[in-house]
Amino acid sequence: MKLMKYVFITGLIFMLAGCGSPVRYQKSPVDKLVKQLSNERDFSIILYDMNYNESSNDYNHQYQVLIPKEDTVLAEITPWYTVSDMFFQKHVDNMGMEIVSKIDGKLNKKAAPPGYNHYVGNERYGRWENRNGNSFWEFYGKYAFMSSMFNMMSHPVQRSYYNDYRNNYYGSRSYYGPTRNGRNYYGTKSRYNQNRQSTAWNRKGSTFKSKVRSRVKQSASRSRSAFNSRRSRGSSRYSSSSYRSRGGGFGK
Template sequence: MSKSNFIKVIVAGFLITSIVGCGTKNFKKTPLDNYIVENSNEKQFSVILEDMDVDGTFFKTYSHKYRVIKHKEDDTPYEQISDWIEVDKKFFAKHEDNLGMVILEKKGQGKISKVASPPGYGYVGDSRYGEWRTHNGSTFWGFYGRYMFMNQMFGMINRPIYRNDYDTYRGGGYYGSRNYYGPKKGGSSRYGTNSQQTRKEKPNFFRRRASKSGWSSSRSRSGSRSRSTGFGK
């Protein structure tokens, strides 16, 4: 190789390294990214945003708590509740409207979604777990006897999953692309932080949020420190 060509190779390598470095310099894994890696052998799971909190006055700390639905060897779903996990400001702000929703899901086909969806939607339509049933003119999803506990696990006793809403979710291309909060009623969505049902189910969260001034400032203030902790059992 001539001296000039050798220099060109060195320069090209330097440029590639610089470009890759610039592209990854600001990339920071979220707890969800870590969970995907740590549970790569799991065929199916759902991660629900169980709780969130903001602490501090001048330097704020943002935290999440997750409820994780996994499967035993016999395919029976079970849940784990994580410890509080500190997240950065941007990630916290992204999910402020998603309390009680699935924010990470891996389906049995191996498809992964990192956008918000109602709890339980990942199991709807899967004949292993249940079927569509009609009562008084309304068609809704019902789990088989063996999986009846999943109605409570996903809050479906108070919020049944109706066929029309699910068809809107599937037909509207929401999975993996856009957050879906269900139909609106009286100005309130059916799911998420701003839904009436979430306010009933999580009164402690709303009391805590109301008692802390500047909670919503997570959307505008500078970032916080971040640490990574595992999911509790």
């Protein structure tokens, strides 16, 4: 028994010493927001804006949080948050979109057009109207501010888009709408998002944006490789020390 304890402790010390810094999952600001909103049955988090600080080499996000209440919808723009290169890269094409929603207590982390998960198609907030042979979503008067919030005046929601999302994408993969003239209807590079001129990202020039995309792609790739390598080494050392501890006690 003493031999088994000695071998196990020795192996554990070796494992901890050899691993260096422990590999931990780093929570994103969105994870923390989700935790803060855990008491809410329904909410949406939209990637409102993003930026890159060249002097500090920081990637930044700003979010819009929507929480439906009995007779209104609370909307709040968060402060700027610093995010990891991997998280920035993950959502580099999702500006202006919902990146997390919670409906009836169930989380959905697949990117979707703003409003598609809770407000569009919900008769509590509006109705489908037929115009020129097509069906478009319109909010009731008390929720008309959401048309502006979701940029629906210049980019109306057609029922065919909404049905395509609900039937083929909801909860399983991200949806960027139909492609027009080589561009998605929604997302960072869409005209829908680029019409939001007040955002920091959209005030930047195309050269800056291309540079950031290239930089974060390379940086995130290096970070991902380093993380996977450290996790693999930690896992193999743990397995090895665990095997030795079991072997030491087998013949006692």
